[in-house]
Amino acid sequence: MRLLRSPFSADVLSLLxxxxxxxxxxxxxxxxxxxxxPVGKVEKGLLKELAQSLRDKLGVAAxxxxxxxxxxxxxxxxRNQYNSTRVLQGLETTRPRxxxxxxxxxxxxxxxxxDLFVPNLNFVFGEALPTKDMAIISxxxxxxxxxxxxxxxxxxxxxxVKEAVHELGHVWGMRHCPDPHCVMFFSNSLPDTDRKPDTFxxxxxxxxxxxxxx
Ligand SMILES: [Zn+2]
Ligand SMILES: [Zn+2]
Numbered sequence: 001m002r003l004l005r006s007p008f009s010a011d012v013l014s015l016l017x018x019x020x021x022x023x024x025x026x027x028x029x030x031x032x033x034x035x036x037x038p039v040g041k042v043e044k045g046l047l048k049e050l051a052q053s054l055r056d057k058l059g060v061a062a063x064x065x066x067x068x069x070x071x072x073x074x075x076x077x078x079r080n081q082y083n084s085t086r087v088l089q090g091l092e093t094t095r096p097r098x099x100x101x102x103x104x105x106x107x108x109x110x111x112x113x114x115d116l117f118v119p120n121l122n123f124v125f126g127e128a129l130p131t132k133d134m135a136i137i138s139x140x141x142x143x144x145x146x147x148x149x150x151x152x153x154x155x156x157x158x159x160x161v162k163e164a165v166h167e168l169g170h171v172w173g174m175r176h177c178p179d180p181h182c183v184m185f186f187s188n189s190l191p192d193t194d195r196k197p198d199t200f201x202x203x204x205x206x207x208x209x210x211x212x213x214x
Contacts (some may be wrong), residue, residue: 174211
């Protein structure tokens with residue numbers, strides 16, 4: 001792999017048009033309906049388990065959408081990876097509207113097996129676009145097999161839930177938290193992810209309550 005400026009990265013919070021100086025949730029209230037969209041081939045059982053975990057842990061209404069083909073335009077041949085921002089942009093039109101008169105856009109959480117990157121970073125576990133209520137996570141580097149180790153479905157699920165909750169936190173207006181015992185703590189590597197819980201610290205939880213529709 002090409003050596004890039006920042007060798008590691010857990011995720012990217014794209015704050016396009018979002019001026020936040022502190023960890024203050026943005027003013028808009030975000031949906032509690034999370035639409036899980038498999039991008040490319042993703043194991044159905046894993047998605048079901050993720051949806052259930054998100055319902056249990058966050059009290060969201062999580063639904064699983066139809067699989068969507070990954071955007072070919074997002075593929076970078078030189079890196080053999082997909083540009084996560086482009087993948088998300090490709091999904092903008094596939095999100096169904098919900099509610100009365102079908103005017104509300106649910107929060108979209110894309111899940112993919114392909115390896116993701118953003119320019120200047122070797123890889124990302126995920127990316128959030130809060131201004132569009134969209135996020136994506138990749139399972140590729142959450143799998144033990146990626147590191148030449150035997151598969152571990154329990155560990156994979158734990159990591160997937162943490163990454164999903166973390167990215168949803170970003171979509172709900174949260175930034176990184178300095179508390180290593182908070183899911184919003186910035187994971188620079190997989191051991192950081194494994195150390196942190198899948199829950200918000202007291203402070204982040206308080207901020208979150210102001211920002212999400214009941
Ligand atoms: Zn993050
Ligand atoms: Zn926190």
